[in-house]
Amino acid sequence: MRTFTVRRSLLKKTLAGLGCAAALLFSPLSLQVAQAAEPEKDELKLGFIKLTDMAPLAIAYEKGYFEDEGLYVTLEAQANWKVLLDRVITGELDGAHMLAGQPLGATIGFGTQAEVVTAFSMDLNGNGITLSNAVWEEMKKHVPMENGKPLHPIKADALKPVIEQYKAQGKPFNLGMVFPVSTHNYELRYWLAAGGINPGYYAPAKGDIAGTINADALLSVTPPPQMPATMEAGTINGYSVGEPWNQQAVFKGIGVPVITDYEIWKNNPEKVFGVSKAWAEANPETHKRLVKALIRAAMWLDADGNANRAEAVKILSRPEYVGADAKVIANSMTGTFEYEKGDTREVPDFNVFFRYHATYPYYSDAIWYLTQMRRWGQIGEAKPDSWYLDVAKQVYLPEIYRSAAAELVEEGLAKSEDFPDAGEEGFRAPTNEFIDGLTYDGRKPNEYINQFKIGLKADSVL
Template sequence: MKGVTSLLAGLAVSLSAMHSTIAAEPEKDELKFGFIKLTDMAPLAIALEKGFFEDEGLYVELEAQANWKVLLDRVITGELDGAHMLAGQPLGATIGFGTQADIITAFSMDLNGNGITVSNAIWSEMKKNIPHENGKPVHPIKADALKPVVEKYKADGKPFNMGMVFPVSTHNYELRYWLAAGGINPGYYAPAKNDTSGHIDADVILSVTPPPQMPATMEAGTIYGYCVGEPWNQQAVFKGIGVPVITDYEIWKNNPEKVFGVSKAWADKYPETHIAVVKSLIRAAKWLDDNNNANRPEAVEILSKPYYVGADYDVIANSMTGTFEYEKGDKRDIPDFNVFFRYNATYPYYSDAIWYLTQMRRWGQIAEHKPDSWYMDTAKKVYRPDIYRKAADELIADGKMTAADFPTAAETGFKPVQKEFIDGIAYDGRKPNEYLQKFSIGLKADSKL
């Protein structure tokens, strides 16, 4: 009898564990998600086109947005259920830089994917300062090569203008990081003084330009270069108007780029729907990286449709299929230029969030010193690996993925110390203030403007 009782008890435990990972019905099944026309919106397009949303009982409409501000505002108002977002957007909104709102993310959409492009005229000046091998520039190209060009503009009394896509964009921080590593001050923000231009003490004037408009704005001479995601660096190559000089992979290897963001109120109201969305996106990200990117040509075909990215197939393929073209004809292999699933790319790491917060502090968007605990608390408020883990467990229980596809249960949310930055400065997400002290250009942990 004891054996039967024990068996029944064990069965009850097993059923309980199974029930905890069985997907519940989504509370809301008709959804509208926003995106900007960039190749890194791919997980959304693939989840729709390959039926992953439908597998989870979701009926999704994807809608391109005019710019990042409109996209964020529409998520806040509820016009959009969620969106493809800049990694810094949920953080910026939560801490109240610009629009104040509680936005969370449980899914990182990709790693890498950006580049810095300069006009042909600027490139011809930069090239003089770059070593060459076999007739080609040696990469990575540091901003040291741009510094004499900027100094000449300053001496002539002309501002040196460059574009980025949004004040809390990854592009803003990557461009600033690259410039500062080359001894060029990209300027400071002073929100306490109502100066959110980012131009205080700037050697280079950075301004906001929507991604699809970058090439035309540079061609018109309004800006001399920009940092943007694909396909808008490769578009400059194809149009013959500029040269991408560096990718963000070379600035910070395998850096987190976009996230899928929703309002906290939405996530609290529709928890099962949120998990179902994350499950769909995880499957899409895996599909994009499966078999050494074997599905990328099909993905490029999908993304080239006018209602997604809408650029020519060849332009998107130039970076999406494992290569990247710098100066016209100088195409190099960069298999990890776009990463969607490898290296636990979909997991929302606290250390990624904290890196962006350190850059907000470095350039003055966070006006005052904050203790290390504040960075940790803010990261935990916005980045939600607990929701991600529920989605992962359900995918494993469904037999659609395996435990080996995900970080282990012991994952702390902190990557090991990262050293592969263009300036060689190591980053430990557990020590944000110590990290801030290492930069020669930028606010120190306890300084203010």
């Protein structure tokens, strides 16, 4: 924190000691551009979990993008996703790197009830599903092979006979995921169900929030950094998590990442930058400036065909950020992904931070999460299509993103073509790039829910 303190003090003293004209010559770039308002709050504490997709926060700090916006930020790692969310709600954190489902889950009252919003999507993809060596050896017998290597994507159909063996022996098949409203939970459930494996249902109205009703595989929460050790101890048979904790299993020789979320749903939204609604309303200028800094960081991370990723890996490997070995982080973040040890494949879009309009808060991204909450019973009753859009609009704030992007274009720091068209209504085009080939159209959530063979239908109740 010493570097942070020195830089902040020096900047404030310099601006205070200079006249207005001189200050414009020496101040950060954004202060050279006439702005309508000063930030309501300039000293901020932002939270994150030790995962590679917190990178926009680290880069915005290390490259001085926060300071360019007149913001003096402290970044603080949090113990787990619940603590992080609670601290944003209470105001101990001004904002945080969040699971995309957290603001939505809080707003509809699944778990913690609170109004949490986002104006910035932090990334696409970045997760994987890892199984223990013992499970993989049995599963591999059922996986199609090509040139002596598993044919990808590996479907959960090959896991089904392994789970049936466990059942026959009277043993539970346990899998870890990071949080009930996490992408990891929904991706793991999606993959299992596409292979004919029921991951279980929630019934909050009946007091059942374990999510294991009628389950073939039992899913439970494990904090991301603890995943490898928990699997190595035999408590879980596998897990769904973000990097670097899948690659850590490969390096430790304790498990095999069998599939990435890019293969489950190509270019799926992953994390968001979340703040409380009250904070957003009290600090609109500060919020916009945070989004500006984060957009610049995302652009840097994806610039020139990921040319900056090697530098990003070094930064993230530091203990104050992810704190994992740089080789482990690089194994996925620099355009490759190692599955079975020695089986490294090109996956250039495993981590996407800006391409494909990754940072824009699309309503359709929010609605997909809500469809999965309904599919697995976290939303316990039927809802009309209009409800899904109404909730998305409560939580996702594209107008703040657009304002931030417009200022970056005006300042010459971005180009208008970097961002969605002005007439964009908040919906990505319908896509069938899922492992089961089903089509998702965010404008028709109930129709989408009704396509699934495993899962609640739009109007069913447990």
